[in-house]
Every structure is written in structure tokens, then in C-alpha cells.
Amino acid sequence: MIVRLGGLNVRARLTLWYTAALACVLAVYAGIVFAFLRQALYADLDRRLRDDIELIHESLEATDDGRLVWRVAGHSGEADESGRPGHRWREVWSREGQLLLRTAAAEPLGIGAPAGAPAPGSEFEPVSLQRGGQRLRVLTGLEEIAGVPVLVRTARSEEPLRHELRELVFVQGVGLPVALALAAIGGYQLARRALGPVGRMAESARRISAERLNERLPVDNPSDELGHLAAVFNDAFARLERSFEQMRRFTADASHELRTPLTALRSVGEVGLQERPDDRLFADVVGSMLEEADRLTRLVDTLLTLSRADAGQLRLAQEPVDLVALARDVAGYLEDLAQEKGQRLEVEAAERVGVRGDWLVLRQAVVNVVDNAIKYSPDGASIRIRVGRDGERSWIAVVDQGPGIGPEHRDRVFERFYRVDKARSRELGGTGLSLSLAQWAVEAHGGCIELESEVGRGSTFRLGLPSDLSPQAG
Amino acid sequence: MRILVIEDEPKVARALKAGLERAGYEIAGSATGEEGFFLASAQAFDLILLDLMLPGRDGIEVLETLRGRGVKTPVLILTARDAVEDRVQGLDSGADDYLVKPFAFPELLARIRVLLRRGRPDEALRLGLADLDMDLLTRRVTRVGRALDLTVREFALLEYLLRHHGQVVSREMLARDVWKEVARGTPLDNVIDVNIARLRKKVDQGFAVKLLHTVRGVGFVMREAPP
Numbered sequence: 001m002i003v004r005l006g007g008l009n010v011r012a013r014l015t016l017w018y019t020a021a022l023a024c025v026l027a028v029y030a031g032i033v034f035a036f037l038r039q040a041l042y043a044d045l046d047r048r049l050r051d052d053i054e055l056i057h058e059s060l061e062a063t064d065d066g067r068l069v070w071r072v073a074g075h076s077g078e079a080d081e082s083g084r085p086g087h088r089w090r091e092v093w094s095r096e097g098q099l100l101l102r103t104a105a106a107e108p109l110g111i112g113a114p115a116g117a118p119a120p121g122s123e124f125e126p127v128s129l130q131r132g133g134q135r136l137r138v139l140t141g142l143e144e145i146a147g148v149p150v151l152v153r154t155a156r157s158e159e160p161l162r163h164e165l166r167e168l169v170f171v172q173g174v175g176l177p178v179a180l181a182l183a184a185i186g187g188y189q190l191a192r193r194a195l196g197p198v199g200r201m202a203e204s205a206r207r208i209s210a211e212r213l214n215e216r217l218p219v220d221n222p223s224d225e226l227g228h229l230a231a232v233f234n235d236a237f238a239r240l241e242r243s244f245e246q247m248r249r250f251t252a253d254a255s256h257e258l259r260t261p262l263t264a265l266r267s268v269g270e271v272g273l274q275e276r277p278d279d280r281l282f283a284d285v286v287g288s289m290l291e292e293a294d295r296l297t298r299l300v301d302t303l304l305t306l307s308r309a310d311a312g313q314l315r316l317a318q319e320p321v322d323l324v325a326l327a328r329d330v331a332g333y334l335e336d337l338a339q340e341k342g343q344r345l346e347v348e349a350a351e352r353v354g355v356r357g358d359w360l361v362l363r364q365a366v367v368n369v370v371d372n373a374i375k376y377s378p379d380g381a382s383i384r385i386r387v388g389r390d391g392e393r394s395w396i397a398v399v400d401q402g403p404g405i406g407p408e409h410r411d412r413v414f415e416r417f418y419r420v421d422k423a424r425s426r427e428l429g430g431t432g433l434s435l436s437l438a439q440w441a442v443e444a445h446g447g448c449i450e451l452e453s454e455v456g457r458g459s460t461f462r463l464g465l466p467s468d469l470s471p472q473a474g
Numbered sequence: 475m476r477i478l479v480i481e482d483e484p485k486v487a488r489a490l491k492a493g494l495e496r497a498g499y500e501i502a503g504s505a506t507g508e509e510g511f512f513l514a515s516a517q518a519f520d521l522i523l524l525d526l527m528l529p530g531r532d533g534i535e536v537l538e539t540l541r542g543r544g545v546k547t548p549v550l551i552l553t554a555r556d557a558v559e560d561r562v563q564g565l566d567s568g569a570d571d572y573l574v575k576p577f578a579f580p581e582l583l584a585r586i587r588v589l590l591r592r593g594r595p596d597e598a599l600r601l602g603l604a605d606l607d608m609d610l611l612t613r614r615v616t617r618v619g620r621a622l623d624l625t626v627r628e629f630a631l632l633e634y635l636l637r638h639h640g641q642v643v644s645r646e647m648l649a650r651d652v653w654k655e656v657a658r659g660t661p662l663d664n665v666i667d668v669n670i671a672r673l674r675k676k677v678d679q680g681f682a683v684k685l686l687h688t689v690r691g692v693g694f695v696m697r698e699a700p701p
Contacts, residue, residue, distance in 0.1 A: 283690065286690075287689070287690025287691035287692070288690065288691065290691025290692055291690070293691075297576050304556070308557070313557070333665065336627075336668045336669055336672075337665055337668055339668075
């Protein structure tokens with residue numbers, strides 16, 4: 001599997017990047033090694049030059065007429081430590097700039113006259129000179145030999161030093177690219193191995209389609225990054241599966257709910273035609289069909305509202321809404337229904353409780369919940385609509401004395417078409433959508449709807465909304 | 475009164491024609507936008523019923539062209555699209571009223587009546603039917619001289635029914651005009667039924683001639699003879 005990014009796959013990009021980084025590090029390292037070695041070699045060479053100058057005393061002596069001569073005859077052609085003759089260049093100059101003595105090695109080319117003179121006993125800084133195709137390291141010292149102050153110049157070839165440096169450069173020039181290549185190959189393999197699970201995950205993810213949402217990505221190691229990623233993906237798949245499942249159920253339920261009135265419509269019509277209808281029966285049949293058509297209309301309207309809500313097409317007003325006034329309005333609106341069942345519908349509220357939102361939508365939510373309470377509470381029961389505020393949260397609670405809702409239904413009563421008691425609910429004419437609508441309405445206002453219930457003692461639906469904290473809310 | 479019905483769905487068109495003719499209107503029908511437009515610009519109508527989704531020429535387009543040509547005939551739009559934007563668009567294009575399909579026929583009749591008598595006030599202060607008498611000023615309702623004790627809601631309900639006496643009034647009409655409820659799909663039907671039952675008890679109980687009748691599947695009607 002290849003993740004294409006900027007034309008190169010991630011493996012190649014990773015390898016490229018850290019090979020480049022490694023190359024930089026190695027280049028700096030090589031540069032430092034070179035500089036250190038060079039400095040050390042020069043320091044060593046310079047130390048030997050200094051020794052040479054000090055040793056000049058041993059090599060020279062003054063003749064009776066005041067001339068300086070090599071102490072040992074032929075010393076001028078002496079062999080150096082390596083045994084090769086002629087490597088040690090030495091010259092002795094008078095302070096007036098006159099060449100006094102010169103070793104054989106220095107004979108053909110000469111080191112040359114010193115520029116200026118150092119203070120007695122001190123030395124010039126060593127300098128490098130080019131002489132006849134080879135580089136020399138030259139040190140000049142002011143010495144006093146047999147009472148005569150002279151300038152002693154000594155030189156050594158830099159060739160061995162340069163040879164060593166060249167070797168170093170060669171070793172680094174060959175070795176570092178090889179090391180880099182090895183690192184790149186290793187890194188590429190490592191990246192491939194590290195990214196391998198990504199490929200496998202992508203392969204698995206590709207296999208997981210709408211039909212096979214129950215499958216999950218393999219999690220090799222839950223504690224590493226890729227394991228974490230797989231877990232996150234699996235989480236998303238689980239949510240997808242749930243919502244797909246919900247949608248499937250909703251579609252099935254919706255078609256069932258639509259089919260029920262359609263079936264009634266159809267069979268009432270068919271049966272009506274089979275009989276030889278008189279006017280009365282005819283009116284009855286048509287009336288019954290119209291009732292079913294009404295039911296269908298209501299159902300479709302509610303479904304449309306919900307689907308608009310799902311699609312986010314419903315725009316909510318943001319006006320100040322007093323929940324107490326809202327509760328009283330709903331109570332007044334549904335009072336007739338409660339009275340019919342001999343129920344008492346009471347609003348328990350003290351002062352104004354302000355929220356912001358859409359009066360009509362919120363009212364619909366409360367109407368649905370209270371209507372539900374009236375439907376399911378027995379005759380003569382009392383239903384309380386309590387309104388209150390706990391700081392940032394305002395709420396309307398609808399307390400009924402219905403049969404209560406068992407824990408197994410509690411989470412599901414807000415699902416579309418979910419009914420605790422299917423037969424009873426249909427008989428009462430519910431669409432199975434009113435609590436879903438209420439839940440949507442409350443949640444669209446940034447609130448949440450909660451249910452507390454005890455079987456046999458009644459239920460409390462609590463519609464919590466964010467309080468309106470603006471000053472004019474009172 | 476001549477009404478032009480521009481509607482492409484044959485069943486609906488047929489039902490509209492039959493229903494409206496029964497209500498005493500003269501009907502001309504058209505199944506396409508072009509034909510409808512041609513008829514509307516060539517002949518005089520008192521009202522146009524316009525479906526929005528038409529083959530050939532869209533209803534809105536027909537309406538805009540008509541209004542652009544100075545045709546002032548009232549237009550009542552019928553459409554299955556009930557989103558607020560659709561309604562606004564319809565009314566902005568020059569429609570006088572808007573009815574969402576599926577609609578109750580009595581409501582269509584009521585809207586047509588409103589559009590046809592527009593500008594002619596008929597706010598009677600005294601309504602009555604047979605031996606039922608309703609005084610809107612004193613808010614006194616009597617039947618055979620006996621005062622009926624009505625709640626505010628029942629009073630409004632009776633007033634509405636009497637203003638439309640002889641005509642079937644649907645639950646949607648009551649919800650919108652008496653309860654001032656804008657949204658469809660509220661559990662209002664039960665509330666209406668309860669109030670109708672109470673009103674019926676007060677108006678009709680103990681009298682041989684029943685005035686408030688239920689037309690099953692459609693709505694309610696005030697009249698002397700049963701429907």
C-alpha cells in the first residue's frame with residue numbers, strides 16, 4: 001500500500017529526509033575530524049621544527065675567525081630521522097640578512113631570507129611556503145651561537161602531513177557515502193516495516209463497507225500510535241454501524257407505520273365496495289378512509305419535520321423565551337384534554353425563567369411531553385409541570401403518574417417509532433415520533449432531555465436548557 | 475363565479491372540478507402551464523387555482539408572467555412543497571394564498587370564499603341558526619331563549635362554526651383560525667374533539683333538532699338537517 005503524498009510515498013519521503021539529515025551530520029563530523037587532524041598534524045610538525053631549532057646549537061660551532069661551520073663534517077647533508085637524506089632544511093642567516101650556512105637539502109631552492117627579526121630567544125610563527133612543487137613548513141628562530149646572534153631557519157616538508165590528510169579525505173569520501181547508502185536502505189526497510197500496518201489497516205478499511213460494518217481493523221499493539229489510530233478508526237466504525245443500524249430500523253419502522261394506515265385505507269375501501277352500500281354505509285366507509293388519509297398526512301408531516309431537522313434545514317429563532325409563560329401556555333392548551341380524564345394539570349413555578357430560543361419549537365416539545373403524560377396517566381391523576389433554574393441550567397420537568405417506564409426502555413423511548421406498549425400507543429393515536437421531536441427540539445437549543453422513571457410510580461421528563469444570562473432576561 | 479384550475483394530476487383535477495362545481499362554481503380546467511397561461515390571459519376568471527409543479531411551464535413562472543401582464547385575478551397556489559422558502563416564493567410571485575397538499579376540501583372552499591369576497595366586510599355582530607342565537611357584542615348565546623354558558627374557547631368555536639354554517643369546517647381550519655396554531659402535526663386534534671364534544675353537549679343536549687354535526691373524516695358542520 002502506498003500513501004501518495006506530494007508524488008512520493010511516505011516511505012521514500014521519510015528515507016529521503018533522514019538520509020539528508022544524516023548526510024548533513026556526517027558532513028559536519030567529517031569536517032571537524034579533518035580540521036582536528038590537520039591542526040594536530042601541524043602542531044606536531046611545528047613542535048619538531050622547534051626541536052630542530054634548539055638542536056642547531058649542537059650542530060654548529062664557531063671557527064677561530066668567527067665563522068660558523070657545521071660541527072660534524074658533512075653534517076650539512078645529514079640524514080633525518082627517517083634516514084632519507086636531504087629532508088631537513090636548515091639555514092643560518094646573519095641578522096643583516098646574509099646567508100651564513102645552508103644544509104644540503106636546502107641547497108637547490110633555499111628557504112629564503114626571513115622578513116624582519118623576532119625578539120631574541122623568541123621565534124617567528126611557523127609559516128607554510130611553496131618551494132619547487134612542495135610545501136614547506138618554515139620556522140625562524142633568533143639564536144645566539146658562540147656569541148653571534150643569528151637567525152636560524154628550519155623547514156620540513158609538509159608532504160607526509162598532506163598525505164595523511166589526503167588519506168583521511170579519501171577514507172571519508174568513500175566511507176561516508178557507503179554509510180549513507182546503508183543507512184538509507186536500512187531506513188527504507190524500517191519505514192516499510194513501520195508503515196506496513198497502515199497498509200493492512202487501509203486494506204481492512206476498504207473491506208469494511210456498509211454491508212460489513214461489523215468488521216473491525218486489527219489492532220496489533222494498542223499502546224503505539226498505529227494501534228491508537230486503529231482504535232480511533234474502530235470507534236468511528238462502531239458509531240457508523242450504530243447510525244446505519246438506526247437508519248435501517250427507522251426505514252423499516254417508517255414503512256411499517258406508513259403501511260398501517262394504507263392497509264386500513266385499502267381494506268376499508270375494498271370491503272365497502274363488496275357490500276351493496278346504502279348512503280349511510282357509504283358515508284361511513286368514505287369517512288373511515290378519510291380518517292386514515294388524515295393519519296397518513298400527520299405522519300408524513302412529522303417525518304418531514306424530522307428529516308428537515310436532521311438535515312439542519314430548520315432555522316431556529318433566538319428570542320427570549322420565558323419557560324414559565326411557556327409552561328402556562330401549554331397547560332392552558334392541553335387543559336381540556338386533562339379535564340376530560342379528570343386529571344389535574346398544575347404548573348409549579350415561581351419567577352420568570354428565561355432562556356433563548358424558538359418559542360414555537362420549544363412549545364411543541366413541551367406540548368408533546370405533556371400530551372404524553374396526559375395520555376399515559378390514569379383518570380384522576382395529577383400532572384405537574386415544574387419550572388426552575390439551577391444557575392446556568394433552566395428546566396421544565398413534567399411529572400406524571402403514569403405506569404412508569406422500565407429501565408430497558410428508558411434510553412429508547414426517544415427513538416423514532418419506539419413504543420413501550422405498542423398496542424396501547426396505537427390505540428391512543430400516537431405517531432411514535434413525539435418524544436423524538438421533543439428531544440430534537442431541546443437538543444437543537446443546546447439542552448438535553450432526561451427521563452427518570454420508576455415502574456408503577458410514574459415518570460419525570462426533564463427538559464434542560466441553557467439559561468439566558470443576558471441582563472434583560474431578568 | 476368562474477374558477478380556472480391549473481392542475482396536471484388528472485385525479486386531483488377531476489376531484490377539484492367535481493367538488494367546486496358542486497359548490498356552485500363554474501370551472502375551466504387546464505393540465506399544463508402553457509394552456510393555463512393562455513386561458514388566464516384570454517378569458518376573465520374570478521379566481522385561479524394553480525399547481526406549482528406543472529409540466530412544460532412551472533407554476534411560479536406562469537404566475538409571474540400573468541402578474542407581469544397586469545392580470546389581477548386572485549391566485550390560490552396548491553402545492554406539495556411546504557417549506558417556508560417555497561411559500562415565501564409563491565407569495566412573492568404574486569399569489570394571494572397558499573394551500574399545502576394534501577388539503578381538506580372544506581378548507582379549500584373556505585379559502586376560495588375568503589379570496590372571492592375580499593374587500594367586502596361581512597362581520598355580522600349577530601349570528602344565528604334555527605333557534606340558536608349568538609350576540610357577539612354582549613357575548614350571549616341562547617337557544618330557544620335559554621342562555622348557554624360557554625367558555626371563551628367554546629364561544630370562539632361556535633362563532634367560527636356559525637360564520638361557516640352549512641359548510642363543513644375541517645380540523646385544520648379550526649386549528650389555524652380558532653386555536654391560531656401554525657404548525658401541523660400537533661396533538662391538537664384531540665383538543666378540538668374534546669371542545670366540540672363539550673360544545674355539542676351545551677348546544678344540542680335536550681333539543682330534538684341537532685345543530686352541530688360531525689362529518690366523519692372531514693370535520694364538523696352547523697346546520698339544521700343532518701348531513
